[in-house]
Amino acid sequence: MRYWLMKSEPGDCSIDDLGALPGQTVAWYGVRNYQARNFMRDQMRIGDGALFYHSNCAVPGIAGIARVSSTAYPDATQFERNGKYFDPKATQETPRWFNVDVQLVKKIKFIPLAELRRHPQLERMRALQRGNRLSITPLDPAEWKFILTHLVRD
DNA sequence: GCCAACGTTGGC
């Protein structure tokens, strides 16, 4: 069982958008970074915990709890010729990009990034490191536990 | 909108 922080731009898919989808589940398509892809393809398992994080917005931070609800499979958008995620080097036989499905567990009282930064217990969190741009980062079990125990409010 | 940080590309 692993834990992850997964960034989503709320203008693209917010926590409320996720909650409105069938099964409250979304395919985490569009990841075009090898490290993030490898996390999904090689490490994510059904039931892994995820923090749903709003990024690139007025107030970034954690908006909800989610779970990984599928193992990785080829990202359909890499084959969409006119789509923004099209990859001419990907083929059906050798897809380059993969995604998992992510299911909402619950929306929580928003935890701003500034609040996360106030806690020394989280200062080593990968997502909070200077210059970090990865859209998917692992969380230490201790970080996950700290956030769920001390910061998450319904 | 700015810009620091980082990843990717491609010529050599």
Added chain:
DNA sequence: GCCAACGTTGGC
């Protein structure tokens, strides 16, 4: 394999 140029991310 190096590295400059370029593109992207994402907080502010």
